[in-house]
Amino acid sequence: MTLVYIHSENGLSKAAKEVVTYAKKLGDGVSVITNGNTTGDVLAELGEYGASSVMVDRSVSSDDHQQLLDLVVFAAEKTGATSIVFSHDLTAKAIAPRLSVRLNAGLVSGATDVPNESGAIRVNVFSGKAFGFVKVNSTKQIISLLPNSIQPEITGGACGVEEINSGASTGRIKLITTKKPEGEIPLPEAELVVSAGRGLKGPENWGMVEDLAKSLGAATACSRPVADIGWRPHHEHVGQTGVAIRPNLYIAAGISGAIQHLAGVNGSKVIVVINTDQEAPFFKAADYGVVGDAFEVLPKLTEAIRKFKAGQN
């Protein structure tokens, strides 16, 4: 049996469908454990992606990692699962390592594929500059799947949903406040990202980056120097020491493409680079390149996207 933990606050995320699809591909039956407020009817849809049953404990808070850990341990014991799958998000980073010690189960963090023919699982190493293939030596295994590594696949119909009470105890970490900017697309989950660097010359020029992002429905990001000098918030910094992302489309304007920046974005499916310097190293990692001034190219691209979107409707 494979056990999957998913977040299900306000519905099913794409990441949730990805991990259930992934678990199904491991070959055994799939049980899902979750918490949160998503209705049973919606949770039942996880059956379409391969779940044979869903357990939900509404009393467990997603903010309490200790309680979440106890919930997953409870479900692992109940189902006798030998594989446990998470999405490789901040929750997984908080609880999967503890679970590994608790269950004496090898942990593969940031898996990008199903196990290969020799049972090894591919992960990104050296901050995205290489792949490693990891084998688990223990009987039980824990895998956290990097978002956007596989696509959700519908293979069946709805499954049963069971309301449970795991009796998970509350943890010792006290939540004081949550600060969440409204309406922004969280960078690690974004499928389209528009990013800019020092070539934009100043924070007052970010309007055109935001306009392009808005026309696409994309998140915005930036290079490290831009975050360091305070033009943009640190959580937008992508690169080796910032956030690593793997969107379907990454558009970079005014970023030269230093190796540390590439490390954070080279998992992107398609990269578009806009730079005045045709020798910028980023062009070597790009699929499409535009040699030109971001101040002219970005508004033109925004216009072209708007025209395209209008034509589609």
Add this chain to the structure above:
Amino acid sequence: MKILVCISKAPDTTSKIAFTSGNTSFDENGVQYIVNPYDEWYALVRALELKETLGGNVTIITVGNAVDESIMRKALAIGADDAVRIDAEPKDAYFTAMQIAAFAKNQSFDLVLVGKETINYNGSQVGGMIAEALELPFVSLASKLDIDGNVIRLEREIAGGVQVVEVSTPAVISCAKGMAEQRIPNMRGIMAARTRQLTVVPAVDVQELTSYVQYDLPVSKSACKMISPDNMDELVQLLHNEAKVI
């Protein structure tokens, strides 16, 4: 305040990444090792700042071989008081965490700090594993850390935002960007660190749970297709019809 900071070696961020022995091991040829940036810039520097305001002691610990002592001396040069090396190859995150937990078990540290991940294996595993082994609370990816008496107040990253949380000492914290600024050691620190006694501790017997059996490099992209800045409609069409991403 008694603080343990876990540090790991990592190849310099500009290192060329290559593999040897049929892609089964990392090619160290010409690679310069540094203290993993998250461990140094955030965990170690914040620990030193806390010591400077609250008093106490900062011990750094690493799991590695004698050749790894250069990163220990770097940490001492920046300002750590003591340096401990568990004498073993760090086989995987579990092995490493169990070694550190075994050392820390009876030492009553108030804080155990780790970087949020290493830049070579990116697993983000060791901190949580130490916490579980020591039965301590674990706050992952903290970007701010303050101490008031025995209360640790932290900001931690969550999807699309931050949370402020509090927990009593002792606890294990993984440290991310925002917690502190990089410190450059001065010449006096570097000279003093050269002759300092390093503590070497034998490893405990632990079986690793995972092994890296193979490595691979990403296939390099085919040539970049250049588009005229006056023809953004073409770029949009390519993104739609050829790349199929919009």
